[in-house]
Amino acid sequence: MSDHDTMSGxxxxxxxxxxxxxxxxxxEDVLPYLPSPFAEMVGGGLASDDYGYIGNFYPSAGFLxxxxxxKIESTSVKSRDAVREGMAMLDTTRTVLTPTQNxxxxxxxxxxxxxxxxxxxxxxxxxxxxxxxxxxxxxxxxAPQRPGDAAEEIDDRADEDAVCAVxxxxxxxxxxxxxxxxxxxxxxAEDNGLPVMMHNAAGTxxxxxSHQFQGFDRYLSSHVPAHAMQHMxxxxxxxxxxxxxLFDVDFxxxxxxxxxxxxxxxxxxxxxxxxxxxxPLLERLPSEYxxxxxxxxxxxxxxxxxxxxxxxxIRHFGGEESLLFSSDYPHLDFDHSSDLFRILKSQFGPETVxxxxxxxxxGVFDF
Amino acid sequence: xxxxxxxxxxxxxxxDGSRVVVDVEGREIAVFRTDDGFYALSNYCVHQGGPxxxxxxxxxxxxxxxxxxxxxxxxxxxxxWHGWEFDVTTGExxxxxxxxxxxxEVVRDDGELYVR
Numbered sequence: 001m002s003d004h005d006t007m008s009g010x011x012x013x014x015x016x017x018x019x020x021x022x023x024x025x026x027x028e029d030v031l032p033y034l035p036s037p038f039a040e041m042v043g044g045g046l047a048s049d050d051y052g053y054i055g056n057f058y059p060s061a062g063f064l065x066x067x068x069x070x071k072i073e074s075t076s077v078k079s080r081d082a083v084r085e086g087m088a089m090l091d092t093t094r095t096v097l098t099p100t101q102n103x104x105x106x107x108x109x110x111x112x113x114x115x116x117x118x119x120x121x122x123x124x125x126x127x128x129x130x131x132x133x134x135x136x137x138x139x140x141x142x143a144p145q146r147p148g149d150a151a152e153e154i155d156d157r158a159d160e161d162a163v164c165a166v167x168x169x170x171x172x173x174x175x176x177x178x179x180x181x182x183x184x185x186x187x188x189a190e191d192n193g194l195p196v197m198m199h200n201a202a203g204t205x206x207x208x209x210s211h212q213f214q215g216f217d218r219y220l221s222s223h224v225p226a227h228a229m230q231h232m233x234x235x236x237x238x239x240x241x242x243x244x245x246l247f248d249v250d251f252x253x254x255x256x257x258x259x260x261x262x263x264x265x266x267x268x269x270x271x272x273x274x275x276x277x278x279x280p281l282l283e284r285l286p287s288e289y290x291x292x293x294x295x296x297x298x299x300x301x302x303x304x305x306x307x308x309x310x311x312x313x314i315r316h317f318g319g320e321e322s323l324l325f326s327s328d329y330p331h332l333d334f335d336h337s338s339d340l341f342r343i344l345k346s347q348f349g350p351e352t353v354x355x356x357x358x359x360x361x362x363g364v365f366d367f
Numbered sequence: 368x369x370x371x372x373x374x375x376x377x378x379x380x381x382x383d384g385s386r387v388v389v390d391v392e393g394r395e396i397a398v399f400r401t402d403d404g405f406y407a408l409s410n411y412c413v414h415q416g417g418p419x420x421x422x423x424x425x426x427x428x429x430x431x432x433x434x435x436x437x438x439x440x441x442x443x444x445x446x447x448w449h450g451w452e453f454d455v456t457t458g459e460x461x462x463x464x465x466x467x468x469x470x471x472e473v474v475r476d477d478g479e480l481y482v483r
Contacts (some may be wrong), residue, residue, distance in 0.1 A: 066445070070423040070445075072447060336448075
């Protein structure tokens with residue numbers, strides 16, 4: 001029996017790394033870990049009525065979603081047992097845990113408070129969730145509003161066994177991530193040998209694309225473009241300003257599906273050939289930096305009803321080497337691990353399946 | 368499943384609700400009661416394998432003469448994993464008729480319900 005035949009399901013793989021599954025922390029969970037002076041200022045939260053909106057430091061887009069209508073059941077993941085329950089359902093052996101409410105950290109108005117919330121989240125994560133020997137790893141959250149504080153946060157956390165990446169909540173972040181002000185974050189990531197995860201959220205477009213946010217006036221029309229749109233803004237800025245040339249850092253670009261990647265990379269090369277003077281720091285084609293230093297998490301994989309599309313798209317961006325399986329569990333558009341597995345198995349050899357489902361992640365992350 | 372009918376539930380099982388999920392020869396089947404009668408659907412979601420019939424039983428939004436209206440109360444079940452809406456009476460996925468949950472004929476006989 002060939003190796004391929006023995007691989008009938010995800011459970012048959014020795015290593016299955018979920019490169020984006022979320023905790024569902026709420027502000028009140030992390031406030032007890034706030035550092036000074038915010039610990040003293042806000043303590044455990046509001047002492048009186050919150051008026052319905054004033055209690056939250058994270059702005060909300062107010063979407064009407066299938067979670068609000070009860071058509072999707074939301075699952076809380078705020079304990080080791082809850083993480084393990086999800087991993088059992090998905091047949092994963094290790095998870096890179098990422099936040100939920102803190103996907104909106106880049107939208108918090110008060111920069112010093114945002115940095116303090118990042119510290120508090122990391123403390124909460126290490127105190128109540130982390131279990132690296134048991135497959136529960138996570139990313140060190142940083143606030144893009146305060147790159148200097150972010151660099152300190154990275155330095156402080158990098159030695160923790162459970163910390164395998166830097167988590168940059170990139171949604172709603174302005175100016176875009178190629179600007180020099182963010183260099184301390186990339187420098188700290190490089191010094192500590194950690195990859196940088198970039199993750200948006202649909203509602204964060206209320207800051208980064210505020211006119212469009214109002215104009216879309218629905219969750220569907222906002223969510224469809226939001227993730228890839230914001231990634232393209234940041235990557236366009238980062239490549240033009242030479243970030244991957246200046247810093248020997250790997251980037252993990254999350255939750256935007258796959259089809260936009262070959263389009264964006266080809267378009268970038270095409271334009272760079274005519275506009276090189278706008279990107280004088282680059283010494284190679286933009287696509288070569290993407291190939292060498294950028295990884296992409298799979299969820300939400302679009303077009304799974306057409307396995308040939310998935311296979312072609314993956315080949316078009318070299319995804320055999322750079323695609324990382326992710327579930328996004330427990331969020332409302334999560335991918336079960338069996339879905340992409342079935343398609344990869346029908347279109348690629350076992351080596352590629354093993355890479356996407358974990359072996360590439362072992363090389364990217366410091367587990 | 369064989370050609371013979373298989374017992375799935377009793378009418379009295381629906382006194383406290385409009386849905387019963389049963390295991391029939393290794394397959395999970397959900398039986399629903401609507402105002403029009405009983406309907407049986409596969410509980411395995413054709414999207415990603417979630418428990419399609421265990422989610423919310425609701426109506427759904429529609430537009431009439433330009434106004435938003437809520438329609439078909441009790442006839443729609445949504446998969447709790449991703450919210451795909453299915454018509455309880457036909458198994459059809461509301462957004463894309465290319466997808467549907469398998470349905471089974473329900474036979475009522477002397478207070479007992481059978482599928483075939």
